[in-house]
Structures are given as C-alpha cells and as structure tokens.
Amino acid sequence: xxxxxxxxxxxxxxxxxxxxxxxxxxxxxxxxxxxxxxxxxxxxxxxxxxxxxxxxxxxxxxxxxxxxxxxxxxxxxxxxxxxxxxxxxxxxxxxxxxxxxxxxxxxxxxxxxxxxxxxxxxxxxxxxxxxxxxxxxxxxxxxxxxxxxxxxxxxxxxxxxxxxxxxxxxxxxxxxxxxxxxxxxxxxxxxxxxxxxxxxxxxxxxxxxxxxxxxxxxxxxxxxxxxxxxxxxxxxxxxxxxxxxxxxxxxxxxxxxxxxxxxxxxxxxxxxxxxxxxxxxxxxxxxxxxxxxxxxxxxxxxxxxxx
Amino acid sequence: xxxxxxxxxxxxxxxxxxxxxxxxxxxxxxxxxxxxxxxxxxxxxxxxxxxxxxxxxxxxxxxxxxxxxxxxxxxxxxxxxxxxxxxxxxxxxxxxxxxxxxxxxxxxxxxxxxxxxxxxxxxxxxxxxxxxxxxxxxxxxxxxxxxxxxxxxxxxxxxxxxxxxxxxxxxxxxxxxxxxxxxxxxxxxxxxxxxxxxxxxxxxxxxxxxxxxxxxxxxxxxxxxxxxxxxxxxxxxxxxxxxxxxxxxxxxxxxxxxxxxxxxxxxxxxxxxxxxxxxxxxxx
Numbered sequence: 001x002x003x004x005x006x007x008x009x010x011x012x013x014x015x016x017x018x019x020x021x022x023x024x025x026x027x028x029x030x031x032x033x034x035x036x037x038x039x040x041x042x043x044x045x046x047x048x049x050x051x052x053x054x055x056x057x058x059x060x061x062x063x064x065x066x067x068x069x070x071x072x073x074x075x076x077x078x079x080x081x082x083x084x085x086x087x088x089x090x091x092x093x094x095x096x097x098x099x100x101x102x103x104x105x106x107x108x109x110x111x112x113x114x115x116x117x118x119x120x121x122x123x124x125x126x127x128x129x130x131x132x133x134x135x136x137x138x139x140x141x142x143x144x145x146x147x148x149x150x151x152x153x154x155x156x157x158x159x160x161x162x163x164x165x166x167x168x169x170x171x172x173x174x175x176x177x178x179x180x181x182x183x184x185x186x187x188x189x190x191x192x193x194x195x196x197x198x199x200x201x202x203x204x205x206x207x208x209x210x211x212x213x214x215x216x217x218x219x220x221x222x223x224x225x226x227x228x229x230x231x232x233x234x235x236x237x238x239x240x241x242x243x244x245x246x247x248x249x250x251x252x253x254x255x256x257x258x259x260x261x262x263x264x265x266x267x268x269x270x271x272x273x274x275x276x277x278x279x280x281x282x283x284x285x286x287x288x289x290x291x292x293x294x295x296x297x298x299x300x301x302x303x304x305x306x307x
Numbered sequence: 308x309x310x311x312x313x314x315x316x317x318x319x320x321x322x323x324x325x326x327x328x329x330x331x332x333x334x335x336x337x338x339x340x341x342x343x344x345x346x347x348x349x350x351x352x353x354x355x356x357x358x359x360x361x362x363x364x365x366x367x368x369x370x371x372x373x374x375x376x377x378x379x380x381x382x383x384x385x386x387x388x389x390x391x392x393x394x395x396x397x398x399x400x401x402x403x404x405x406x407x408x409x410x411x412x413x414x415x416x417x418x419x420x421x422x423x424x425x426x427x428x429x430x431x432x433x434x435x436x437x438x439x440x441x442x443x444x445x446x447x448x449x450x451x452x453x454x455x456x457x458x459x460x461x462x463x464x465x466x467x468x469x470x471x472x473x474x475x476x477x478x479x480x481x482x483x484x485x486x487x488x489x490x491x492x493x494x495x496x497x498x499x500x501x502x503x504x505x506x507x508x509x510x511x512x513x514x515x516x517x518x519x520x521x522x523x524x525x526x527x528x529x530x531x532x533x534x535x536x537x538x539x540x541x542x543x544x545x546x547x548x549x550x551x552x553x554x555x556x557x558x559x560x561x562x563x564x565x566x567x568x569x570x571x572x573x574x575x576x577x578x579x580x581x582x583x584x585x586x587x588x589x590x591x
Binding site for chain 2: 085
C-alpha cells in the first residue's frame, strides 16, 4: 500500500514541479531513486518533525504541494500544534502521509503504535483524513490530493497487503466504495480493516447472511449518504478500524447516527479500547488480541443480528 | 541571490519616513491600542518597535498595494504576542485602514491579540504559539532558493521563545541547506513570562550558540536605528550562511516606568498611567 502511494506521487511529481516529497529521515529503499532524479522536489528534513511540518507549510505557502512522510505517530502526535496552526489554519497544501498506523509496527512496541491519529486529525478544521483500504485505493489518493485545494492526512498500511478491489475503482475524496453488496448487515471499514471486513463478509455469506461492505477510505469528510443508506437499507451497522473506538471512524458514524432523526439502526464500533497493548506481538497478534479479525467481526455481526 | 531577476521595488526605502519618526508613532499607537482593549504585551511591543521600524522603513521590499506580490520580502513576527506593533506598522504603510487599529483585540475585530493572517493584508502567517515562525520561515527560504528567487525572509524571535526546541531544529537545518536568504533577529530583552531569562533558562552566550549551529551571527543595540540599519541592509553577512542578529533590547523601551518591568508584559498602562506614557512619547 505504501509503495503504491509513493509510486503514484513519483509519477505525479514528474509532471508537476510544484510537488515536493519531504521525508523525516525515513523511506529507505523507496525514495532514493526519486531523490537522485528530482533533487529539487525532494527533501530529507531530518529527524525533526516539528520543523518538518512547519517547513512543509512554509513551502506550501510559497506555491508548493508538499507530501510529507514519516511513521504515523511522528507527523501527527509529535507535532500536532504545527499540523493545526501552520498547516490547517493556513490551508496549506500539505499532504501528511505515513505508514505505521495502528499496530503495523506491532512487535516494535507501544511507542511505535498509533491508535489515536484518526481522532486527532479528524478534529483539525479543514483537514481531509484518508485511510485507503488496499493498494489500488492507495494509488488513487495522490491524484485526489492534487485535485483538492487543502491539507490531507493519509494513513497507509505497510507494504505487501493484497488488492481487494477486483479492478479499477472510482475513487473520490469523501465517497465510500461499496465492496460487497448486501442488505442484512453493513460492515463499514477503513484502512487495513477492509480486508478483515471482506473476509468476514465471505464467512457470513456461507451462513446465508448478506453483508454490505463499505470501504470508508475517507474518514473526514464522512460519506453521510453511504452511512444513511446503510442505516436505512440494512438496519445493522458495524464499524471496523485499527484505531481507538474513541474519535475515529466508529465515532464519526456514531455522531451522525445519534443526531439523525428517527430510530437508529443497531450499531457497534469495533476497534481498540482506550488502552495500550498489554503484550508484545506482531500486528496480527495484537489485532487478534483486540478481536479485530474476520472471525471476530463475523461473530459480532451475528450477535447483533440475533439481538 | 539573483538580484538581477528582482524587479523594481514598488516603494523605494528612500521615499519612506524616517525610522525614528516611525518608531515613535508605533509606540504611541500601540500603547493606545493595548490600553483601549486592556490587552497584554505592550512591553513586548516596545522592545521590538525599533527593529520593526527599521525593517519596514529601511530594509524590506514590499508593496502595500500588492501584499502578496511574489517578489516581496517575507517578514514573520514569530513573537506573535507583539502583533499590536506590527499591525501599527502595517497600517502606517497602508496595508489596511488605520481605523482597524481602533478595533484591536475587541469583539468583532480582524486584529487578534496574536498575529493573525486571516483577512489582514501584510501578515504572512499566524503566529503566537512560540517556536513556529522560524521553521515556517525556513520552509519559505528553502522554497525561495529552489525557485531561484531573489526575495529574502526575515523572522523576529523573542528570547523566551528560544526555549522552544523547534527553533533549534530549524537552526540546524538552515545552515546545512545554505539558506543565506534567511535572517533571524532575536529581540533579546532579557525578560520572559515569569522573570529574567537568565533566571528561567539562561541563553547566554546566545550569539555563540547560533554561530555554533553555522549561522553568521552579529550583536547590536536593538534600539540604535543606525546600527540596526547598517546590519539589516548588510545581510547575508556571509554567502551561503543564514544570518542571525542578536538585538539587545529593553522590555518596555520608551516609557520610563515600563522599562524592565514585568508587570507590563501582562497589563497595559491604566488610569493616569496612559497619559503619563503618552506624555513621555511626546503626545501633549
């Protein structure tokens, strides 16, 4: 997913000299070719994320479109005030993008997990928040960034995830993509959980349950039409994210549903409770620990349908 | 620098008023602005007033009719709490009507108590959270270098602000990238929010710290207009290095009872203090 995004940025940058790729001393064996090819459109800002984010804003105010890359907690939590004041308040064309959302760097420990990034970035005025669900979506995001005059936060998975979409997609900022049709239950997933959601839907199908799967790649602005349709047509909504249940996708959907007139659907957020991982382990190990697996999602959906 | 690429300065500095007259006017205006609104930071405004007056009347290239003119020099007041003085300067040069100053800090105003760019011509970026201005200026300077533009970036920091680590991230970065289009001026008035700088976190030897980071650093009396003009018109001091000017200043400079008095970091002159302050500034 990360490489698909980078390759799309490289391709766009070759056509558009406004684009600058800025990294926080990360991107080993990904960025070197671009750095040599386009030195004026590349910058290693060093291990200094506060300065990096302000510089990205400064360059954007001078007409650049800056793609600023680091591991998820560093360009968000560490320099959140720079994101807020310098990038968002100035409407600077900075696209903060990262690998390492959730438990991507599982065994590296809690300092390298981030399950709060969607919450804090969602709270930033004017910031578009995107977590693509597979490499095909990730490859579409840079063009969507260029097409929209404003700042972005993009949470990418690591390398090596499978493609979920069978073919070309119509990727638009703020529009969910329906990955599986179904009217019994809606599984709304963002980022890496799209794979889990589609596999859970396949399990449910074997039990005669038709699950709708939505890739909610844009967490902000949320596709309210898609949520409304899911509520009206399926009556059961399950959100799934590799993120705290506080402030992320599930919270965004809940906020909409709570204020919407009329009776709400049955609804549940699947994600990480407000807790740090209590044991050491890989991404898969930690996801299983928190029930973020295809079995866990399918079981929860069945329980909701039975209730 | 590529001076041959730079078009004619729309407002030649020779046609501008004297920096000393301008500084006096700024002090009169800002003390009235802050007293009217009961706003903080008048002493911070007074310590940086002479620096602003020299910059705007003698150094910076700009056009108030085209505040976003591409070839303008960029000025960032990183110590955004002293924005009343900057607003006063900008109004003097016609970036916006002087009547706006009367609304400073009041409900419905465009002019907030920390420098705000929204709807205010001449304010490049919003500042006030300390430690943002220099990194922003560094990004602008890098963009200017890469685009081979001749304009320059000037950034004023406070001394207390030098506690913020983000400044030192930028201080490492700018010399490495040879950003000699960047000048930082430190308004070293020796007093920060809770007391003397030397008692909170001592900065001395301040100029040597910047030199050690690779900057061409000079020190100056920040109230000596001739000395300030000589230095500021002489940047970059060394080709390939960003410039740093440590300006030794007096907090509250210009009104005797406000000088070196921490009280006026927080409160403006009140009651009969206002006419006394204005009298010292030559207002009858």
